[in-house]
Structure formats: structure tokens, C-alpha cells
């Protein structure tokens with residue numbers, strides 16, 4: 001993903017900073033330039049959270065209740081986005097952005113413990129660089145020990161059907177260590193939650209984040225277009241298409257509106273909807289394929 005495509009609204013999706021000035025590729029004509037905003041708001045740094053008051057309140061409540069739960073919903077529905085904001089009120093939360101394997105999880109947790117100035121972990125690792133030099137077994141031992149000593153909460157984001165080993169570690173944290181675990185996945189089924197599925201069997205242990213309804217999605221798209229100062233001769237029709245094609249996914253809507261700012265998808269003040277959508281779909285499917 002290019003910096004241009006990083007999140008419009010808050011936490012960057014993957015890499016890049018939306019605050020960097022956008023450069024026009026060489027050879028872009030003035031017709032493309034004149035419709036580009038001089039200083040589009042990079043909602044990146046703002047507190048803009050659209051239409052999720054109830055969900056934000058529930059997340060904050062669940063985090064402060066210190067009970068394990070799974071947050072699930074389709075790609076782009078805003079799980080990472082909302083959770084990161086809700087966690088601001090929970091400094092004891094240790095966030096693992098990519099719970100792909102035990103090694104990656106324990107490295108993230110060690111870094112999060114260092115960042116939260118955990119005394120025990122600081123006595124084991126003098127600097128974050130040392131974390132990568134530790135063997136998987138010693139890293140696991142240190143992190144589990146530190147987490148049990150403190151009153152932390154562990155957030156495992158982007159779970160993709162965790163295998164038995166990672167699930168066993170999460171179970172140990174929850175049941176023997178007394179540390180709540182927030183599992184984040186695209187569904188609460190085996191394909192996404194893997195061996196963790198049986199640990200979140202009760203309905204009360206599951207929180208679903210759905211996509212926006214059609215009218216919410218329209219308001220959201222209009223608001224994002226306004227904030228990014230997106231202008232185009234065919235703006236109303238383009239927004240209508242984005243809402244239809246995005247199927248209520250805030251992530252998909254934001255992505256398409258961001259793409260519309262790029263000269264590649266503009267012609268004489270128009271947004272070229274079809275090529276934009278084709279490229280969007282290719283990128284979206286490639287990113288979301290398991």
C-alpha cells in the first residue's frame with residue numbers, strides 16, 4: 001500500500017503517513033491537478049469516528065470489565081480502528097497487531113511490555129533490539145511470566161485460524177494466568193478463530209461489528225469526501241457507486257474515496273469509476289485472501 005492509500009480516518013492501515021504531501025506523478029496534466037485539494041484534511045490525525053458510539057461504549061465497557069471476548073466482523077468493518085481507540089482508555093492493554101504465530105505474538109507482547117515500562121521485562125531486555133535475538137522458548141517464558149505478574153490484558157488482532165500452539169498459549173493466559181484475552185478475527189468460526197473457537201462459545205463472549213447500513217454508508221462516504229476535500233464533476237454519482245460497491249464496508253469506502261484523489265483515476269475533473277473499481281477489487285481481494 002502506498003502512503004496515498006493509508007487510512008483517511010485515524011490509525012494507518014498498514015504503512016506510510018497520510019500527512020506527507022502527495023506528489024503528482026510526472027506527466028500528470030493540469031486538468032487532474034485542478035480538482036485535487038490543496039490541503040485535504042488527513043483525517044488521520046483527527047478523532048473522527050463515524051456512527052459507532054454504541055460500539056465504542058461497549059468496547060470500553062468490555063475492556064474495563066477485564067473479561068475475555070472475541071471481536072469479529074468482516075474485513076474493513078473497523079475492528080482494528082475502533083479497538084485502537086477504545087484501548088486508549090486501557091493502558092494495561094498489550095496489543096499484538098498481527099497474531100500470526102506464537103513467535104510473532106510473543107515478540108509483539110515483549111515490545112508492548114517494554115513500552116509500558118514493565119520492570120521485569122526491562123530487567124531481561126535492555127533494549128527492544130534484544131527481543132529479536134531471543135529464542136522462541138526463552139521469549140515465551142519471559143513474556144508469560146511478566147504477564148502473569150502484572151494486571152495486563154492481551155489483544156490479539158488479525159487472527160487467521162490460529163493453530164493449536166498459539167491457541168494453547170492464549171488459553172494458558174486466560175485460564176491459568178487470569179489475563180483477559182481479546183481475540184480479533186473476521187468471524188467467530190473455526191476458519192478464523194481456529195482452536196480458540198471453543199473458548200468463546202457463549203454469546204456474551206462474542207461482539208460482532210457489522211458493516212454500515214446503506215444510509216449510514218452514504219453519510220459516511222459524504223463525510224469522508226468532505227473531509228478529504230474530494231471534488232469532482234460527477235461526485236454525487238461517484239459517491240452513490242462507492243456506497244453500492246463498498247457494500248457498507250467503511251474500509252472499502254475510505255479506500256475508494258482515497259483512490260479518487262489520485263490523478264490516475266481522474267480525467268477532466270471526472271473520477272473514472274470503472275478503472276478505479278477494478279483496481280480496488282484486485283487490491284482488496286489480494287489483501288483479504290487467506
Ligand SMILES: Nc1ncnc2c1ncn2[C@@H]1O[C@H](COP(=O)(O)OP(=O)(O)OP(=O)(O)O)[C@@H](O)[C@H]1O
Pocket residue numbers: 007008009010011012013048049050051052073074075076077078079080081082158185186250251252254
Ligand atoms: N467508524 C469509523 N469511522 C471512521 N472511519 C472508519 C470507521 N470504521 C472504519 N473506518 C475506516 O476503515 C478503515 C478500515 O478499518 P479496519 O482496518 O479497522 O478494519 P478491520 O475490521 O480491522 O479489517 P480487517 O478484518 O481487514 O483487519 C480504517 O482504517 C478507517 O479508515
Ligand SMILES: [Mg+2]
Pocket residue numbers: 079080081157158
Ligand atoms: Mg483489522
